[in-house]
Amino acid sequence: MKKLLFALTAAAAMVMAVNAQAADKLKACFVYVGPIGDFGYSYQHEQGRQDVIKHFGDKVETTYLENVSEGPDAERAFERLARQNCNLIFGTSFGFMDSELKVAKKFPKVMFEHATGFKTAANMGIYNARFYEGRYVMGQIAAKMSKTGVAGYIVSFPIPEVVMGINSFMLGAQSINPDFKLKIVWVNSWFDPGKEADAAKALFDQGADIITQHTDSTAPLQVAEERGKLGFGQSSDMIKFAPKAQLTSNTDNWGPYYIKRVQAALDGTWKPDNVWLGIKDDVVKLAPFTNMPDDVKAMAEATEKKIAGGWNPFTGPVYRQDGTEWLKDGEVSDDKTLLGMNFYVKGIDDKLPK
């Protein structure tokens, strides 16, 4: 019994020692909504953490919690990290917003960052990526490459981020082929490889010859590969899964941003920020253009460059689905409208759930 007590005390001492030691150097912590093995959204954030480790080596300690449900568990996850001497905490999913905010108020000395939300605090900043920029390029490629003039779009849930992506893709396609058509299928899940594959098959069966997706798995691209059709990757470069089908992929590259913020925390210059990063920041990164003729590739590269130079795909004239004018000629959409987007642009044949 004595021995056991001794062992426990020793263990407790060790735990404390670990914590005390950690206090000396910066500890950056991450909260993921999915498993890091999803090869999608959470996987890409985890890659960003790996980049931080590679870049800073021993100067920074990192840790993460994965598979954290967006319900009642989220607040505890953030509080735990804050209490375990994390100095800088990244909450990587929209659904963590209010939980993270509560904890941020409770731990004013800890720095918090929240991805894709809209609430901030004195010690909580927000960051997001303009994934729609990549989708505009993809829309153009699709219109060039499609023989039927119809693309399929597999989507998860009708949130502004997704609607914005659909619109941007469509505007890109219409800039090449004004009569381009989009078939949209909602699978009501972020991650179900089987269902995503079924949706891809349904879209091909109904005449689409190119698919794109706003869901996480590689399954739709694999279907494209099997059927000898074309498609776009999502979140990560999926070329290994579809060497003959992937045209490019809209990848999330969080590394540069995470490194920048950790550096700021190390320098003592960290301040809560509200950033929306894009192609020019290297956070939205298009995978190499493959499986397309050189002229299409040149066009895609030119558009990518134009966007990196500051051009916004949501530049007028743009009309709403019902035909009313949204953006006048040359007018650029403000970010607020984009962040809350819940309407389609003209030419999309689908109804948004209201």
Add this chain to the structure above:
Amino acid sequence: MMRIELIKRPQHSALFSALSPIIALVLTLVFGAILFALLGRNPVTAMYIYFVSPLTQVWQIHELAVKAAPLILIAVGLAVCYRSNNWNIGAEGQLTMGAIAGSILPVLVPEYQGVFLLPLMLIMGMAGGALYAAIPALLKVRFNTNEILSSLMLVYVAQLFLDWVVRGPWRDPQGYNFPQTIQFSDAAILPELFPASGRASWAFVFAIVAALIVWFLMAKTLKGFEVKVIGQSPRAGRFAGFSTGRMVLFAFMVSGALAGLAGISEVSATINQLQPVISPGYGFTAIIVAFLGRLNPIGIIAAGLVLALSYLGGEAAQAAIGISDKTARVFQGMLLFFVLASDTLIYYRIRLITSRRAAGEAALEHS
């Protein structure tokens, strides 16, 4: 060859009732230590972080109560179902519907902030859960439809319904079209018990009170007797003049009401609004809790706390020593297996039979 044989004890062993959790704990510690050592972690540290560290800090004890409350509430209700032979595995759906029904007032009539708001929310939450649970019950009574299937399928339906509600009609107009309702007003938030030290709320009190009431109901009242008789033999129940149909409805609605209460408490106390995900599968985990507690409300309180501890410990191990979430789940599975297996000792003696002895016995039988 060796074989294990169980011999039923004439009556259940009081000694092993007390001892079996300890045996389970020792087994878990030993095998857990091996598992973590294999993964290159110091086993003593790992075990300390897993089982002890969550109990050494006040805020974590609060978290334990937060996590255990819905598990206990739901499991207590499920115990009534299972004792009466009603296989309700749809508590997750009843929780969801309870949360939606309970949120009607704070979402649609936010200007009403009177003293009756919270009680009304809780009552409506319970009603929502109970009515949703009544569907499989009525289908079973009226159409003989198997409740395992109907209650399970209704879980998916409830979750999709919640999804639709928060994305469509109940969406916060100021919320950038994100899938959330408006934040509840302070009057609609279930108060915390000791706000200074942590976020444990009245939900935990509800859980304990519900467990005590159900314990009393089962142990001391005619209704409890009826539940047990019908559960053991519907025929005997009918001879005793009990209506099996009414019992099905009663059991389902009690358990639905408690799941609904868990749902609205969770939404009101910890999330403060409705969103697409409101539960990390409490309704399913509670099934394990119910059986771990041997379908006894008092045992369920203990089981709920143990399971909550295993979640917290797993998370602590992730954050402190980089054990992955998957490893934590494997460990949790292991813990459950040991607890379940150790319980066997209460009702049975275990005898190891070597083949020689078995052969000898066989010979004896033949002679």
Add this chain to the structure above:
Amino acid sequence: MNILEAVLITIVTASTPLLIAAMGELVVERSGVLNLGVEGMMVMGSVSGFAAAYMTGSPWLGALAAIIVGAVFSLLFAFLTLTLVTNQVATGLALTLLGLGLSGMLGEPFVGHPGVRMDNIHIPGLSDLPLVGGLLFGEDPLFYISILLVIAVSWFLFKTRAGLTLRSVGDNHGSAHALGIPVIGIRYLAVMFGGACAGLAGAQLSLVYTPQWVENMTAGRGWIALALVVFASWRPWRVFAGAYLFGALTIAQLHVQAIDLNSLGFLPGPFYWLLAALKSVPTQFLSSLPYLATIVVLVLISRNRRLTMVNTPASLGRAFVPDR
């Protein structure tokens, strides 16, 4: 390939894993054991099938590995519930927890690698027949195995002595034991058969349906398989019908979303209006159709109380300890 044929082939792929897993569970339940660990065994099959195929390059070895791993994994359940008579419901759920965690742990090195696909068979001549060629003679091998499984299980349960024995164990383990039938031994075999089937069903996902490994890739299909056994009132051909009903509705709702109403003017009025109505409801409602339809159909077919009773294994989920 015309659209109808394409849709049917998609339905077949979606229904096959449900059918295989449910067939296994049916045999388990007919022997009187309720194993709620299907999801856990299935996902173990997915990871081991993927891993074995990835390392050897042979999808067949992958399928074999999944069968073995599924069966071995189910032994854990069998030992606890049959030898140590732990509660079956709780043990099954714990098995699911364990399987989801363990598969994630073992599968870590395989994330992000394309898998080996089990190719569809091709019979020259037959597979190229119009309309039915691809559907009947050009599917993936596991589809044929799933159909054989239904035939074999149905024959075994109702036409053989061994099947009769298994059913008698499930109906009344006490009297079966009194007749000298080794109740526990038979149940061990049944549980392992269930595990093997769940493993194979999991491998169908990682080798045929979507040749890759990602955590939790079964996405709840094990639960649907469990529900289908109940739906079928423990009868093999009804499991077949249930799996295909579920698969068909899942696929059909995706097609309804993608369909262009303007191109369907030729449809007879009622059909057109039905489609138009379905297209106008929220997609969440469409997604919940398979679940609702299963309930409705079960309500309709289980009204005959006596018929349902006959097929329900009376000892289902009850612990059995031979008294000596």
